[in-house]
Amino acid sequence: MQHQKIFFFITLFSIFTCKCIVAGNPVTGEIQNLIERVLPEKSGNFKIEPLLSESGQDVFEIDRSGQSIVLRGNNVQSLAMAFNTYLKEVVLLSYDWQADAPLKAPQKLPLPAHKIRRVCMVQERFFNNTCTFGYSFPYWNFERWERFIDWMAMNGINRPLMLAGQEAVWLRVWKSFGMTEEQICNYFSGPAHLPWHRMANMDKWGGPLPIAYIESQEALQKQLLSRCRSLGMRPVLSAFAGHVPPELRTLFPKTKINVIKPGWGGMDSIYTTCYLNPEEPLFAEIQKLFIRVQQELYGTDHLYSADPFNEITPPSWDENYLASVGKSIYESMAKADPKAIWYQMSWTFFYDSKHWTQPRLAAMVNAVPKGKLIFLDYTCEEVEYFRQSDSFHGAPFIWCYLGNFGGNTHLVAPVHKVVDRLNNVFSEKGCVGVGSTLEGINANPMIYETVLETPWLNRQERNVKQIIEKYADRRAGRVDQAVRKAWQTMTEKVFVDSAVGIWTHSTIYQVCPLLDIKQKHWTTDPAIPYKNEDLLTSILQLLQAGKDSKEASSYQFDLVNFTRQLLGNYGMVLYQEMISAYNKKEISHFKDTSRKFIELGEDIDRLLATRQEFLLGRWLADAAQNGRTNTEKAYYKRNAREIITTWHKGGGELTDYSNRQWNGLMRTYYLQRWKEFIARLDKSLENDTTFNQSEFNIWCGRFEQDWVDHTDEEFRATPKAGAITAASALVMKYKDQIMKAL
Template identity: 25%
Template structure:
């Protein structure tokens, strides 16, 4: 029987429609999870284009049409429609995703393409400062955010613990000795970077298996959304006792790497990659990685001699070649992703690499221009990025104009051909959503946007509608906390992350900085900033039920109070130095009251509450034999950090948090002791505070949130703005 031409055409049309309806189901699923009111009106389809990443948007008021070259571009298209047409957005500090009364019409189809191959996200440290205790539900939201912002390559070394455990067992390690190499869940980043081993552990096998199962789900979802993961490669890092534990390696060339951070942590050793034993370990490592996470990984991170380490007598060029060769053998045509940080990667290392299989992340773009000084890293593809936040410390910060200027300056420079992408690489993401939105937005703009105009759009989609007071306030924010200050020589003012809060400091008569490598200096006009906050708060009634507005309001008020804390601290120090007992008591009480007021303010918002972080740790540890240790990891990381065998550590308070619950417990107790002893002409020694910090970290208190009623909260707000 022969079908008629009309019938064949009809069947073909049905097939085409059916195929198109199935395009980008992973993106449709994002809409169903985050904006179900929009999902039923979405039609997604695939387009063919010479440009790799393109999306098209159109809407007739009933249906929203998103056509794209791939799932990642389609997800960005969905995010673009939500932001710039519906005034809706998802963020790490609040969501604005309520239904719109009527779907906006796009009268003429818009077409947007990315000028960059890569849109990158994450720092090794982010894996711990933000994600230490993530379960699958948390990762699902994280990946939705990444996709809606067009991220198409993301550092994802989670689940490496089990890879290493299996590798060491294969090498002949006992269960106990293998676990001793692997750190606790809040400290894996610094192990992967070769800075320490074992600290915060040991982990149970159940814990490692659980993390591996979560990682499998993460990688599957990333594949569906066309986000390339960067997994941990093997670069020679081995336990420092490998040649003592395994006879086959007793004569292997293993270089002890000494210690990290002023002799506080013993580093893993380096099995020299030019040694014949290197391939033995590498092949086992990659074999175990394949068993767990597949053989289709295209990108690997990790590098030898990170932030120091001993390499005397080692041919770095030959080392680089060996590391990349074994990577290529196990994962053909894979790319080694290196960090452009300080003098890293060394010219000698780059000389040994295949440039077509190498990618560099320019980390510290807000302060340095390594891409320029290193002449495009000797002609190596790189991604421009910025850290902006260290330790996920609270604080308003982000050099927005610098981001715009440097990206487009690099793009138009003699090294522009090597600029393959832009991205975000903060040590922690739960802060300053404006900084991350701007950087990832740049990735879809061929021409440099006006910051002033972009901020108007940002405030509209962040809070849900336009408000003149908010816009005027934000213009001042871009001139203060989000400015890009220049010194008298015309150079960018160097600063590592936000200005720190004195309330979080380990007490002394000379606190500067609060944490190692941080700063208390305010490189902005604090009075002008406070005026802008007062202006922002004029819109409070209109945005009473807006989570994003209320979260930002809390953050802005927190910053004003932290600014005021500097003056209160100076007054207290002066009283102590003058040994004026009455003044010490008065100034001390004032300072302690400010800490408690700050605590009350922050405890009224879950994003600034210690309880949120601790509950994540409890949830991850539920049913596991190391549940108590997981909670200990959560507390240790944000206080004394480690190790726990010294009376002083340079890393203490590195990841301090200006959070409700933490302010009223540890921070208040430290300052109260300091003030009480000052009344008796004593200065509390550092080891006393260290003991308090360790004791606090070992306690099981989860510090439940204690919210104030609106009247009391408004009273605190008024006092802050006085």
């Protein structure tokens, strides 16, 4: 047996080595390229070696050999994870998911003091959400994507959802069924709204989609998939789930095509979608053509995302009908690609559990061969749906942390709950993976890195205190007790397990102004599940850090990130004082507190200008780069303004769903609403008249729409210097007032 093991290892090493020589060094070369992108001119410090998989599980080691750092892994993914673990635990560096530059490494890279070995508990590590392609990704170029793909590889992700360029496939498909290019582009929505078009929630909004965008996204997707695959990932692409253009009802009059019940998100009926009966022969025909064209353009890893009824009502709730949906989607996939695996999110079953009863879900699941349908348990920090559905009635699932809606910048990271639930889920028979389904790249990187790191840790290492200490060290770039204390305070007192911070939240500034906060719109809730004084304590501890720690970009981000939330929370106190003064008709007090309220908001806006992660100008510049002419640039900027504010129409059901504390957005959008609100309250006090909330709401809707349409205004796209100075000054300015407000 011992001879067999030696022979197997020699064979594996020979294959690994020969592959490198024959194929131009694909494994070592890709890892060295990754290292070079993250740590320029440092790849020569690393030796890359093969490692046997442990019982089919991914595994890596970090070691030393002479003056070289040795990275061993059973595949490219494991080696990328080894590289990141070396950075995090040996060099104490943090490569952020919004990184805009390589890391600044020490002149001489430290050698690991001892060998580090990690084995992954799960096979699949999933990342992204259909919505992320609207709230974060719609305007990214390859440079932005390249850094993010590196981050995904370095965090062990091997199942990224990659949906860019999908419309290039559909353009070819629908043309072959008799539609014109003009009809098809009109059917598509605008760039940031494509996720909801793809999920059959709406058609046409923000269209017609420019053909140039479709073509550029096709070229981009080819680059993205090539890079993902070179780093060992198997990207999940799209499949046909039943959503069709309304023109098909005319082109195929004898085919049963249902009009979905209108009104999703408050949309008018003209944006309603159509669903093709899965039992119709045309269903399989469209699926076959879509997958064939997609393979021709992008290749395949045989993994397909399809969600037939996301937040919409199926044409029928009959169990036999739902079974036919499941059967038709999978069988049509399998006919086009015999190796097809179907990925489906559980969100719609959780979202509409009243109608999606377990017998109905079981009917759809059981119509698909076991192992061919994998569920993404979408929001496990709130509800582990596998526990309510008999483990998805036998279908395998991936445990996912969502944590963010709409790209909101609200601080939330229920790390104790997440680690505890992960500890328990690894032993569940149906669990095949861990991942994240966040709607937007946001202000809480710690919790996402923790989710992805935890499957690689042994039971003793899956300890929140230990995880956070290591995280604090790499945020400072060294062991700094002040930074450790700050992060422990955050973990124990601010990042609490209450679900109140998970849904669509904001600070008071992002709330559409009103007299009674209880009547706030559902998309903005300024409630916090912790004491603001605890957040202040953490920031004061962070400010005690050493000079070298303060030079780290990750430290500076954390300081600005925590401080902007602290000040936003304090805004609620001033709002309550202001409304109280108004109700009591204390004119002088009202004027004083309303002035302070606006001043605080303007201070927050200036603070946000010091970090690229919080710049409206960067978002708009990314959008504008997709245009070739001024008219095209204005189109993209308008689309970018719309998705983060009105979503579709001013004062509509989804207005402020994607609210964010961003420089420029605070000053020109949120604060302008508050200034008008305060001016009207002031006038009603001066004239002893009643404030008319309805009239103000009408004004608000018009203002919001005008703001979206006003694409000429320029905003800074690069941050101002002085993040630490700005944050420190504001903490000192407001800390006594915050403490007095307790």
